[in-house]
Amino acid sequence: MAEHPDARDRAARRRVTEPRDHGHDRLTAQLRRAGCVFAEDEARLLRTEAPDDDVLEGWVRRRVAGEPLETIVGWAEFSGHRVVVEPGVFVPRRRTEALVDVARELVRTGAVVVDLCCGSGAIGRAMADVATVYAADVDPAAVACARRNLPPDRVFHGDLFDALPAALRGRIDVVCANTPYVPTAAVASMPREAREREPRATLDGGPDGLDLQRRVATEVTRWLTPTGSLLVETSAAQADAAAAIMQASGLRPRIHHDDERDAIVVIGSAQG
Template sequence: MSSVHSSPTSASACSPVPPADPPPEVVARLRAAGCVFAEDEARLLVATARTPDDLAAMVGRRVAGLPLEHVLGWAEFHGLRVAVDPGVFVPRRRTEFLVDRAAALAPPGAVVVDLCCGSGALGAALAAELDGAELYAADIDPAAVRCARRNVPAGARVYEGDLYAPLPAALRGRVDILLANVPYVPTEEVGLLPPEARIHEARVALDGGEDGLDVLRRVTAGAPGWLAAGGSLLVETSERQAAGAARTFAGSGLVPRVATSRELYATVVIGTRP
């Protein structure tokens, strides 16, 4: 994570966490609250706070259970410092694997769409990897849309609405890379998530319906009409959902394959339009 001294206004490259020992009283408060990486979190809070009063308030919010990224106002993702506002889904490190797979597939000057974009982290990260990418993003959550507009590069467009509905019709048949970090937690398992996610992130970004694949099915059904020939849809799932997701891709006319990263505990289903 970065060591900047203020919340970001757009995604930017990260710098190392400062090595100085954090105040022991801050570490003690965080450790007492159950923060496993209390020293690291304390360093980040100290580096981000503008004043001692600001630091005290930030520590108080963290001790009260807010996600560290919401307290800091940013998250590290794929080498970028991404703004993350309160209530907005925090990008997970495992999703960097999805970005890597997308970068490997993208042609020069790719047209990229980031659906269910949340903070816009995926689209911003992929655009940073590609030369001349044309980026569009969309999310149904107004708070996420406001956040994403701060993170995507100049010239990118972020729309508010349900999946494909707000996208310009001119994109139909032109999309080379369609990213969709859809919610995939089964409804009955949302209550089992850590409180940081369950309480402080929008439910619409977590709940994937009875089997966790409801939104994935809707995205997949619409994908062939938006993808260019040879274009690919990439979706993150759990390992146990991957086979069902791949069948859904095939049923929509996409050629599916599953990619996994043991290091990041990540599973990505890729479907290519013939």
């Protein structure tokens, strides 16, 4: 959850090689008129994925109306995986791959990882080859989608840690919590497809954007192993405040900058 879509993020997921023709040019022009910044890449993907012309026509209408490309074709590329994305579920952003990279550096064979506020379960899917992954979300639609990307019996519905089995308490090596972190007042300025097509609860992080991060940091220490870590994504402007939240909760914070993805990950390590 969090952060509005970055056009560069999406373009990086949409490049498909296909011979250029007049139909492609017409579709590109139509998408460009609708305001799609990377219209040519989107046109290639829509034409490649559509099983026939009737479906393609319907998909184009939906895209022109502002629906995210990923929910139209039904997937997003994330950290080397094709992740199922359903309408009404937060679309994973490429910048969140930075959080995955940090998490993978922290885990060893047999580690337990929780994808909290999981949305589609993209983070959990990217971690599943190196850890035993559990996931949770308060939104039933997100849980249903995540169960298509992860083992269904490891995806739970509920509010933050209340959703998880009690047996995981004290056994989690890494909690990845991609909480919403857009300040309430900034939601109105987000791109149309985000603010109108994705649940507001996946975007709005409260007055300063950090409400849910405070809750997670307060509760997480009871669930982590003595050497476990909490990872959150945030903005550059919020990084110091997010680190202070972790420190106040008894975690040792550090801030990771990923310049290539324009991403900030704040890591809070248990000091047990």
